[in-house]
Amino acid sequence: MDIGYYPGCTLHASSSLYDVQSRRVFSEIGITLNEIDDWNCCGATSAGKIDDFLAVAMPARNLGLAEAEGFSEMVIPCSACYSRMLVAQKQLENNIKLKEEINAELSKKVQGTIKVSSILEVLLTPSASDELAAKVTKELKGIQAACYYGCLQTRFPFKIPINDDVENPQGMERILKLLKAKTIDWSYKTDCCGASASVDDETTAFNLMAKIMKDALSRGANCLVVTCPLCQLNLDAYQDKFCKKHGIQDRLPVYFITELIGLALGMSPDELQIDRHFIDGSELLKELDLI
């Protein structure tokens, strides 16, 4: 199967490991990711705070490009890009005048036909998850994951239905079950990590992340698993700092979901670039005899 793929800026920069992992994992289960040609930044969470028109126009150009390339579906691993693209599509659908205005400047006009999917949605289609379950060569015994979804995987500023529970999503849990990893029930899976506040309002972000960390630890998790590169970077890069500030002793590695899938499919830590974590990602895996 061939689908469109929008990596977004971070997957081409600080979180390029997520890009590498996604491509490898999908090709292993028979899905080819075709990167949309000449895509642009979706505006992330910033555009909407600067200008409403731009906040729709920036993602819109990508929707037009993907549709012109003939894709009926486009997968977006980054939660922020996924959310922006989905919301823009909804706004264009609701507001014909806005759509006309934006289309007037685009060489590839938006039709509104493409399906925008999160990485979990694609992995959980029956054919993909069957294939995934069949390809598992290493069961992830001993992993006790706290699946962390953050905000943008399930909550949107517009009414947009999704295939999961908004406050207690189960997508990652279902995938990890296929890999024979355990997951914990916990209360902070859709709480906010602070997003850009880690850069512009550290106190707030650290308070939020400390709460997430404390709950995950108290319920016996030995790692956090995420789909969003910003959540990953926040919880990983600042973990030592916010834990020290809030008197938390233990540390947890923060894996992308694709990292654990890759491992279960028999890929090597090098191939998956597991050495690019701030909180060592290989220590736990060695302890559990998984690498």
Next chain:
Amino acid sequence: MTAVELEFNFDTAKSFVQEVMERSDQNLLACYQCRRCASGCPVGEETGYVTPDRLIRMLVLGDRESALNNDLVWKCVSCYTCGTRCPNEIQTARVTETLKKISKETHQKPLSPKVAHFHSTFVSSALRWGRLNEIEFINFYEIKNTLTDLKNFRFKAIFSEMIAQGQVGLNMLRRKRLHFGFQSAKGRKEIKRLYQRAKTKQRG
């Protein structure tokens, strides 16, 4: 924090709440102050008195001054929790985003210049190249912060910011998370045209 007294001004109330409702596309008059939003707001501890329901009250009463200058506008992380839970589907994040824009357009001093700098620098960097180059963005952002701090004689703040950012950068480098390559989209002219249109709309 003790409750603040809200100013009520009939003339300004009407036009201001109308502007915010139109731009945020939220029906603030539907709010019946049940405070379900407040109980789930993750930054509640930081914002003290001002919870989403109270921000809406300020708007409905037309207290422009309080509505633009409070911690919630600048500390809201746009997590959409309040809006998902509100029985009247009011997305306060859209309101705080609108208030940030109004604050900028009317040249008010933002309560948190760093938050304002972050978003404006992000968008201009992304528009310049069509894609975001993280190192360029962070550098421009820090320059803006430094200028604000200089203007306000906050030399200690500049120093500690430099140390903190230096540490983050060094850690990123060590973990191979700094990306020195450069990325851009060829179609950025199209994006610039869209930006021009956005600016014309703002003026109009």
